[in-house]
Amino acid sequence: MEGSICYLPTTSNRRKWKLERKLRGTLLQIIQSRLGSEGSLYGNDLLGLMLEACIPTEHGGKQQQISLSMDGIIHECKTFFFASHETTALLLTWTVFLLSVYPEWQERLRKEVLREFGKDNPSGDNLSKLKEMTMVLLETLRLYGPAVFTQRKTMTDMAVGEIEIPKGLGIIIPFAIMHRDKKVWGDDADEFNPLRFQNGVTKAAKVPHALLSFSIGPRSCIGQNFAMMEAKSVMAVILQKFSFTLSPDYVHAPVDLLTLRPKFGLPVILRRLDVCS
Ligand code: HEM
Missing domain, CATH: 1.10.630.10 (Cytochrome P450)
Structure with missing residues (x-):
């Protein structure tokens, strides 16, 4: 029962889902603009390195492979943002x-x-x-x-x-x-x-x-x-x-x-x- 509460449309869950969608949308926009950029490199920062490592094919690679990789990349972006921003600001x-x-x-x-x-x-x-x-x-x-x-x-x-x-x-x-x-x-x-x-x-x-x-x-x-x-x-x-x-x-x-x-x-x-x- 305790575990299933996170699936109920409570006010706080709805707010959480909305924020998650927004964050995902923002990250996808950034990722898409990198994928569409000219040249073979996606940028020399962490996101660029992850895109290089996770998407070995050209933009026309297998859709399923790309969408799985996207989830992984989005997850890593969230981890780095959470782990780095608040902590350093608090220090x-x-x-x-x-x-x-x-x-x-x-x-x-x-x-x-x-x-x-x-x-x-x-x-x-x-x-x-x-x-x-x-x-x-x-x-x-x-x-x-x-x-x-x-x-x-x-x-x-x-x-x-x-x-x-x-x-x-x-x-x-x-x-x-x-x-x-x-x-x-x-x-x-x-x-x-x-x-x-x-x-x-x-x-x-x-x-x-x-x-x-x-x-x-x-x-x-x-x-x-x-x-x-x-x-x-x-x-x-x-x-x-x-x-x-x-x-x-x-x-x-x-x-x-x-x-x-x-x-x-x-x-x-x-x-x-x-x-x-
Ligand atoms: C004062 C600032 C920071 C403090 C106090 C801090 C503290 C920590 C601690 C305690 C852990 C958990 C390690 C464990 O459980 O063994 C951790 C993990 C992590 N931190 Fe930081 N952190 C800070 C800044 C940053 C910054 C600036 C970044 C990225 C640029 C970052 C990225 C990460 C990542 C990705 C992990 C997960 C590592 C893993 O699971 O292998 N942190 N941090």
Whole structure:
């Protein structure tokens, strides 16, 4: 009964189906325009690569094969959009929150950005120079990581330390709780201390793989390096142009809605630096 409710035309299901149709239509439009484009290539981005890989025949290939491939491609587009957009936006959100609460770190990062780039736009090659920025982003991922937990299922009977786990058991791995474990991170586990990452991510805690924000293993986040670069570039540009503090309207209420969000948003007061100075 529980499973069949998703097929009933309830208000929320109808809204969901409408949104799904809209999303599919938008993605199909983008895909069709790529398929119709001149030349043999479909573009050098992820969608282009998927089209190359999934549609080996020319546009006149077997219709059934194309429509199956389309579903696969649409599914991948949705996965990448969901996995990448909200998560990176939330990493930026919580970084702005922490830098508002710790203005000394905001100033430290601004000095680092101005020292490395001046007023120029950050470039891909130079982003690796932002050591303190990396430390702050890692500490943000530890305390307010967008992915709160992940799940796994055991394929065989197994043991983790002294715990025996039978085959087929679903396991929740609660990153957010593990990231504040004092036995692993030390007595200041609940505090914002980016310096713990100054000797690299594997030296920050008592065990090397304690930071699990992107998970680990073969199914870990495929976009983690991209996400870190994106977050560094955006934060660098914000810090070059603005200083920011929390608005008095801010209410601290992190909530787990698949990702960790500020329940009432993050109202901040921005000040343009060229106007202040
Ligand atoms: C701060 C940003 C991000 C965080 C915290 C994050 C976190 C995660 C986590 C925890 C997983 C699950 C891994 C597991 O269960 O083992 C995951 C999977 C994934 N992420 Fe990210 N992610 C971020 C950004 C991105 C970006 C920018 C992309 C794409 C450009 C991306 C694409 C994916 C994909 C495709 C998967 C599924 C991988 C698979 O199942 O093999 N993520 N991510």
